[in-house]
Amino acid sequence: MRVVFAGTPSTAVPTLEALVASRHEVIAVITRPDAPAGRGRALAASPVAEVAAAHGIEVLKPVKPSDPGFMHRLRALKPDCIPIVAYGALIRREALDIPTFGWINLHFSVLPAWRGAAPVQRAIMAGDEVTGATVFSLVEELDAGPVLGSITERIREDDTTAELLSRLADFGSRLLVDVVDHIEDGDIAAVPQPEDNISFAPKLSTEEGRIDWNRPAFAIDRHIRGCTPAPGAWTMLGDDRIKIGPATIADDRTLDVGRLHVAKREVRVGTTTTDLVLAEVQAVGKKRMQAADWGRGTALAAEAMFV
Numbered sequence: 667m668r669v670v671f672a673g674t675p676s677t678a679v680p681t682l683e684a685l686v687a688s689r690h691e692v693i694a695v696i697t698r699p700d701a702p703a704g705r706g707r708a709l710a711a712s713p714v715a716e717v718a719a720a721h722g723i724e725v726l727k728p729v730k731p732s733d734p735g736f737m738h739r740l741r742a743l744k745p746d747c748i749p750i751v752a753y754g755a756l757i758r759r760e761a762l763d764i765p766t767f768g769w770i771n772l773h774f775s776v777l778p779a780w781r782g783a784a785p786v787q788r789a790i791m792a793g794d795e796v797t798g799a800t801v802f803s804l805v806e807e808l809d810a811g812p813v814l815g816s817i818t819e820r821i822r823e824d825d826t827t828a829e830l831l832s833r834l835a836d837f838g839s840r841l842l843v844d845v846v847d848h849i850e851d852g853d854i855a856a857v858p859q860p861e862d863n864i865s866f867a868p869k870l871s872t873e874e875g876r877i878d879w880n881r882p883a884f885a886i887d888r889h890i891r892g893c894t895p896a897p898g899a900w901t902m903l904g905d906d907r908i909k910i911g912p913a914t915i916a917d918d919r920t921l922d923v924g925r926l927h928v929a930k931r932e933v934r935v936g937t938t939t940t941d942l943v944l945a946e947v948q949a950v951g952k953k954r955m956q957a958a959d960w961g962r963g964t965a966l967a968a969e970a971m972f973v
Contacts, residue, residue, distance in 0.1 A: 678751035920934065924972045932958055
């Protein structure tokens, strides 16, 4: 089958690699335009664009998928199917109708749960025990198309978004290739999504990363892990903004809410239940470092509190 792949971030790379290694022909890749990256903010190609170029695959970078020049080229390519993973732009009906078998999307949840841009983050933050990946036929309504296949994956107690998303990207890439195989073989049928148990996962804002210490330790732990690496969990110490990495839930409560205690080997902070033991912190403009080293080097006052 002649496929055009659409994707942008590193989480889409496993699927592109799996398609290249499959029986199908990847004739082109669609990705977002080059964007500023790094401290120098120089323009850089997306991870998907870099991998496609390494394989000698044509790369299309429309500013909008509705651009006339892009639409003309996509029609000329005559793709049988367009798999899409985290592309980052809305696809309108005119483009959806081009491939013979449509666009098929790999989404990192078990739909209809967590439709939207941040399904992994929201699942961790909500305390879900199981998530997964779904391949479905793309329609104009957000993540609402009929399902072609799905897998499930347990959310581990120490999973961050980065760790869980890495596993789902790997497992999901195999699922998507399997679906494309069956589409070509003509032995698969799409199943409409249920109308109940629909939930949404909008993109997390930077402000949503702020930690509310007036919550139980388990809820703050989920919040931190769900926000790692992006947008990052953070708090304020006086006028300084401090980014907080994944922590450990202590067995006891020794501190008031938000209160910090720096010991030789650890930094603790109080919650409404047990304390949290911090592992890594990062002050604005500084490198990430071990919490105990930060605590000793910051010369915190005895009454220091996160707010």
